[in-house]
Amino acid sequence: MHVFQRIVSIVCVGVLTALAPFVSCSWAFGTELSTSSLSGIRGVTVMIEGSLEKELEQQRFTKDVLRGLVESQLQDAGITLLTDLEFLETKERPMLRIMVYTLKHGDGYLFSVTAQLLQYVYLIKKGQDTTYPAATWSSPGVIGIVYDPEDLRSLVKEEVEGFIRAYRSANP
Numbered sequence: 712m713h714v715f716q717r718i719v720s721i722v723c724v725g726v727l728t729a730l731a732p733f734v735s736c737s738w739a740f741g742t743e744l745s746t747s748s749l750s751g752i753r754g755v756t757v758m759i760e761g762s763l764e765k766e767l768e769q770q771r772f773t774k775d776v777l778r779g780l781v782e783s784q785l786q787d788a789g790i791t792l793l794t795d796l797e798f799l800e801t802k803e804r805p806m807l808r809i810m811v812y813t814l815k816h817g818d819g820y821l822f823s824v825t826a827q828l829l830q831y832v833y834l835i836k837k838g839q840d841t842t843y844p845a846a847t848w849s850s851p852g853v854i855g856i857v858y859d860p861e862d863l864r865s866l867v868k869e870e871v872e873g874f875i876r877a878y879r880s881a882n883p
Contacts, residue, residue, distance in 0.1 A: 748847035749828065749881035752805045754791030756798045757781050761811040764820060772860045774811075780864065781809055781871050788875045803830040804844070807874060809867060818858055825852035826870040848877060 759774040759781070767773075782792055785807070798804055806829045814821040827849040831842040850873045857863050 746848065746877050746881050748830065749878050752803065752828075752830075752878070752882070753801070754793040754797065755785065755805045755807045755828070756793045756795075757785070758806055758808045759811065760808055761823075762813065763811065764813045764815045766815060767813060767820065767860055767863075770860050772863065777809065777811065777864075777867060781807070781867070784868060784871050785875070788879075790875065790878060805830050806844070807871075808846075809870065811863070811867060813863070816856065819856045820858075820860075820863065821854075821856050822863055822866070823852065823854045824863070824866050824870055826850040826874050828874065848874070850874065 757778050759778045761774075763772060763774065785792060793801065793805070798806070808827045808829055810823070810825045810827070812823045827846045829844045830847045832845045832847070834841060834843050850870045853866055853870070857866070
């Protein structure tokens with residue numbers, strides 16, 4: 712690897728690491744409060760966010776394919792997928808957001824993967840009675856480099872497994 716490529720790699724990983732707090736919107740993971748926020752949720756809707764390299768999309772690693780994989784994994788775990796109407800009629804509007812960002816580097820891909828549960832919450836301010844979406848649970852996320860898109864699928868699956876474990880602990 713040339714010196715220039717190493718520098719670019721280090722800068723890219725640094726940028727992804729530095730942006731993680733801003734992309735995540737919350738550090739609500741691993742706490743009793745974040746897990747208890749899952750209590751009583753009867754289901755979720757799934758949203759895939761991020762940017763995927765065109766080369767990955769040509770290998771059937773698209774947001775739609777990822778959404779299908781995540782939804783299947785949740786259904787296999789017994790977690791209900793809300794229809795659009797059910798989602799809108801649910802006061803909390805629980806949405807499992809999977810964020811996947813990739814950047815081509817040589818033969819591999821720099822990546823960042825995080826799972827978050829967004830719910831509508833009340834903002835406590837004088838004179839306001841409005842709800843806003845907020846991350847009430849988040850996986851720690853993973854950042855690194857992969858050479859095979861299947862490895863990236865596995866990492867997404869692991870992040871969703873973290874959500875499933877937290878959901879089950881809050882809803883035995």
